[in-house]
Amino acid sequence: MEHVSTSQTSPLPFLKGHGTENDFVIVPDPDNTVDLPASAVARLCDRRAGIGGDGLLRVVRSAAHTEARHMAGQAEWFMDYRNADGSIAEMCGNGVRVFARYLQYAGHIDAGDVAVATRGGIKKVHLAKAVSGSGGGDITVSMGRAVLPEDGVTVSVGGRSWPARNVNMGNPHAVAFVEELDHAGDLLAVPPFTPASVYPDGVNVEFVVDRGERHVAMRVHERGSGETRSCGTGACAVAVATARRDGLDPAATGVPVTYTVDLPGGRLRITERPDGEVEMTGAAVIVAEGVIDPDFLETVTA
Secondary structure: OOOOEOOOOOOEEEEEEEEOOEEEEEEEOOOOOEOOOHHHHHHHHOOOOOOOOOEEEEEEEHHHOOOOHHHOOOOOEEEEEEEOOOOEOOOOHHHHHHHHHHHHHOOOOOOEEEEEEEOOEEEEEEEOOOOOOOOOOOEEEEEEEOEOOOOOEEEEEOOEEEEEEEEEOOOEEEEEEOOOHHHHOOOOOOOOEEOHHHOOOOOEEEEEEEEEOOEEEEEEEEOOOEEOOOOHHHHHHHHHHHHHHOOOOHHHHOOOEEEEEEEOOEEEEEEEOOOOEEEEEEOOEEEEEEEEOHHHHHHHHO
């Protein structure tokens, strides 16, 4: 059995955190004893009937989880990330920053370097030392290399259509450059795209406008969560797609490229290095902690 129990007999600790307002419910579960089915995750992430969040981060020791055991020698902690609808996701860039901030908050790590195991592989994280009065320094995550498949899609909203660049950052993205961010519509539903066969398991869709030299702004519909205030892997995909649009490729020139990406929830700095590694830098904050009533969990797992 992966988990010991499907119900809780005592209050379950949780925390709430965000990275550029991409917010998460955090459930510490180092020994992997807490079973949170999709229905429970969805209710906990519900902004009216639960705690509220764009997703849930379960904090598990890698050695205790079957999906992460093979990474335990490189990363002590595994980020079991779930979308707001309870579905499993490969990775979440803002989530990794918040996850690392929690590890620091809980006393598991200090400022400096830490490796975090995810379903998208091991992510290297650097926590800068806090500046006095800042509440914590920026966190930089090495997000891996972008993969740019040749097959793209056409995204359509409200009678307008745009070609979208296919970028994979451990999870799939379709990046469309638009004239105005309002052209993305309300982003309550998945923006239609064709051909559907390019993304058989769904896709995160980014809409991008230029703000200046190596400076863009974006909105995103995250697969399984709807529009979010920020998306780390999406910002990375946008920076890489924008660089290629601008004729910039660090692997060819040997020169790193950095883009500033503005999201509704804040600003991220994305750097693509000559070896292909993409780094994301931004803030992450723990805002609250408490306990989940076991009777509440019982009602949503029954």
